[in-house]
Amino acid sequence: MSNLAYSNVSPIRPETEAVERRVVDTDNGYTRIANELLEAIASADLTARQLKLMLAYVRKTYGFNKKSDRIADEQIAQLTGLSRQNVNKAKKELLSMNCLLMEGSQIGINKEVSAWQFSKCLQVSNLVFKPETKSVSNLETLPVSKLETHKRHSSKDKKESNYSSENSGESSDPPPENNSAIRPDAAIQTPKGDKWGTADDLKAADWIYSKVRNVSPTAQQPNWPAWANDIRLMRNALKCTHHEICELFKWANADAFWQTNVMSPAKLRQKWDTLKAQMHQPNRNRPVSTDQHAAVHWNSEEAWEKFI
Structure with a gap:
């Protein structure tokens, strides 16, 4: 009888689950990286996914005293917690920005930080994620003359042309002919x-x-x-x-x-x-x-x- 009575009584201090403390230490390994490279990554105009990938590739290369290595997207996905599709997409963006270099099956960080170009990724992002306009204001629905329509299209084409030139990312393109208006003594x-x-x-x-x-x-x-x-x-x-x-x-x-x-x-x-x-x-x-x-x-x- 006494055992049955005590079985219905909950303990005053319930047992707490032990939580393991995790403290990092260089004795468990460390990654040797140039300060200039780390500063370049910190100041780079990267998205959260791109930053994760850059740090992951640093870990998978310099963490093993290598400049480049064969690294599958699955390895980066496990390290960053991203899906393989997002890893592959961000990797292509970083390659187009010259932040990563790939020779054959070897991939690694481009140490020539002055060659990093962020305008290419900006152009791709705008082309892919640019929202489509599904509604127009009442003003735009009013009838307009053919001359006014021509003016609007001409203005739109001019803006798109300027944007494309600025964000083309092609460093070897010849400078536009009208650049002399900005810097008359400039050759490029x-x-x-x-x-x-x-x-x-x-x-x-x-x-x-x-x-x-x-x-x-x-x-x-x-x-x-x-x-x-x-x-x-x-x-x-x-x-x-x-x-x-x-x-x-x-x-x-x-x-x-x-x-x-x-x-x-x-x-x-x-x-x-x-x-x-x-x-x-x-x-x-x-x-x-x-x-x-x-x-x-x-x-x-x-x-x-x-x-x-």
Whole structure:
């Protein structure tokens, strides 16, 4: 009888389920990543899915001391909690933005952060997710003349043309003919005119790209307005000439360490002081031009033959 009585009484303090504490520690493994790459990812204009993928690919490559690897979408889906379809879609977006690079079956992060282009993904997103207008206002339903209709269509076509040019993402496209109205002294520039360079800036950018291709034959076409802009800013900030810029890049391009770490004008500008100091060290036996004839113009055929 006593047992039956006690069986109907609930305990004053019900048993609590044990919760396991999870504390992370580098002893369990860590990922070694360059600070500049981490900062570039943090400041990039990415969606939540794209950011998840970038971090997942960092984990699957640099987490195993690799720059690239064969990584199935299923692995990224398990790591991020996304569906395979969403992983595949976000991966294609990141590839089109040059944030990821794929060679054969190998995929990894593009370390040349200056080549990341976010306008391509913006264009794709607008084309795919642009809502269709299902209703119009009463004003638009009123009858209009043929002349007014023509004006509206002309204005619409002009806006669509400007938007397509701005967000095309094709860095190798020639600049529009009317760009001179924005920057009259520019040989190349963005549609808004915020990035631009002279003819010599563009020629130096093209020459630097040819040297990059010697180190990385699969290097993609750069964003020409951005590269020319970086060279122009470098000239103004460092008070240097095109000849000095190309001379220093040529030395870095021949150095076993710097040739894969300096692959753009932006990186050259960032490492300028370090490269200058190392280039003049006596124990650095690297081919460096010693011609100091001021009479030879930088853009002359004679001057360029010394670099090509």
